[in-house]
Amino acid sequence: MKNLCKLILFLFPVYIYAQPQGKLFIHSGFLTNNELGYIQYPQNQYHIVDTTEMDDMIIVNNKLLLSNNKIYIYDIAQLRKTDSINTTNVTLMDFKNNKLAVVRTQPPYFEVYDFTTKNLIFSLNTNKVATVPVDVLVDLDKAYLLFENSITVVDLNLHDTIANSMIFPQFSFPAYSQYLVNKGNKIYIDVEIASGAPRFAIFSYDKTSGQIIQELFKEFIDTPFEPVSSNNRLYMSTFPSYYDFAADTFIYNQSNPSTYPISFDENSQSIFLYRPLDLKISYFNNDAYSSSASIPNYMNKAVFYNEGSIGIAAVDKPAALLSLYPNPANKELNIELYDEAFVKEIRITSLKGTHIVKSVNKRIHQMMLNINALGEGWYFVEVQLENQIYKSKFIKSKTN
Numbered sequence: 001m002k003n004l005c006k007l008i009l010f011l012f013p014v015y016i017y018a019q020p021q022g023k024l025f026i027h028s029g030f031l032t033n034n035e036l037g038y039i040q041y042p043q044n045q046y047h048i049v050d051t052t053e054m055d056d057m058i059i060v061n062n063k064l065l066l067s068n069n070k071i072y073i074y075d076i077a078q079l080r081k082t083d084s085i086n087t088t089n090v091t092l093m094d095f096k097n098n099k100l101a102v103v104r105t106q107p108p109y110f111e112v113y114d115f116t117t118k119n120l121i122f123s124l125n126t127n128k129v130a131t132v133p134v135d136v137l138v139d140l141d142k143a144y145l146l147f148e149n150s151i152t153v154v155d156l157n158l159h160d161t162i163a164n165s166m167i168f169p170q171f172s173f174p175a176y177s178q179y180l181v182n183k184g185n186k187i188y189i190d191v192e193i194a195s196g197a198p199r200f201a202i203f204s205y206d207k208t209s210g211q212i213i214q215e216l217f218k219e220f221i222d223t224p225f226e227p228v229s230s231n232n233r234l235y236m237s238t239f240p241s242y243y244d245f246a247a248d249t250f251i252y253n254q255s256n257p258s259t260y261p262i263s264f265d266e267n268s269q270s271i272f273l274y275r276p277l278d279l280k281i282s283y284f285n286n287d288a289y290s291s292s293a294s295i296p297n298y299m300n301k302a303v304f305y306n307e308g309s310i311g312i313a314a315v316d317k318p319a320a321l322l323s324l325y326p327n328p329a330n331k332e333l334n335i336e337l338y339d340e341a342f343v344k345e346i347r348i349t350s351l352k353g354t355h356i357v358k359s360v361n362k363r364i365h366q367m368m369l370n371i372n373a374l375g376e377g378w379y380f381v382e383v384q385l386e387n388q389i390y391k392s393k394f395i396k397s398k399t400n
Helices: 002-011
Strands: 022-028 035-041 045-050 056-060 063-075 080-096 099-104 110-114 120-124 135-139 142-146 150-155 160-166 175-183 186-193 199-206 212-219 228-230 233-235 242-244 249-251 260-265 270-275 280-285 299-306 322-325 332-350 353-370 377-385 389-396
Touching: 022 056, 045 080, 056 080, 056 299, 063 099, 080 110, 080 135, 099 135, 110 142, 135 175, 142 175, 175 228, 228 260, 260 299, 270 299, 322 377, 322 389
Parallel strands: none
Antiparallel strands: 022 035, 022 299, 035 045, 056 063, 063 080, 080 099, 099 110, 110 120, 135 142, 142 150, 150 160, 175 186, 186 199, 199 212, 228 233, 233 242, 242 249, 260 270, 270 280, 322 332, 332 353, 332 377, 377 389
């Protein structure tokens, strides 16, 4: 009976909070009437925070950062501007391990700041970064700068570029919107291609080898907003269309024309959706759509701040803390933590008991385990840290 209960929870995880608990921050406006606001969930009510222009916004340590020439910091609890970082011409930002990476429209095009002190750590001159990146992604001690036809890797400890990879093939039409998405040992690149018909491509960049592979090319599909990564899927087009990371397959299902994913809540597993035609925002959860809320103008960007907690009956920690790939796995399983942490041991178990216990006792971000001896089926993974346990699961496929 005990094993049966574990199986039920494993296959059908139960969440006490089946809806978002928090604030979906939204920047709206086009040429005029720019506004920062939020929809409060579960009340589903829109509120105004500030009247301001914006190029980018992210959430860092319970603060909302907004770039508008300088970087302005909003206290989420007080819902007001409290501080700024003294730089200029900032368009893009990303953050990891207390390092805030920024992209500027004038030289130096790339800077890194200590978020605690707000001091500049380093910047790169035009010999290293010769033009404005179109997107930036920070992962551990590296920053990835995306340009129209290449990716440059910056070592945040060495304060220098260490690699450059060309994106191929060269399209006959230029790319006009490009985004980086972090997933396991790969970074995925969503490229929208300017032409008479909507079309896009997806590339993958291997963090270890630097190899770039074209995974997908599709025509007559519109991808107007930043992609949303949800578990093992990448949503970048009309919902519920998605790219499956594990299967390297694009599923297109235009059941909701002109409805686009804009953000994701790990705790409730809700995908927030936007309809530009009528300026409505709703969310999709547990195979159902919520009621919608209206926003005052065209949406530029959205980011969700969770104020709830994962249900006590939930099996897993939030998926962002622990990533397993490939899944299903055959001979090797890669275990990746969201942040580097001191790991005591890693345990892999089935419903019949423990199969693998790996003593680690060091700080890691990623580790590969040989699972060739395991039989087919579902397995639990527990990563034992000093004061907590991360949990997830995977499928062991048949050994060739």
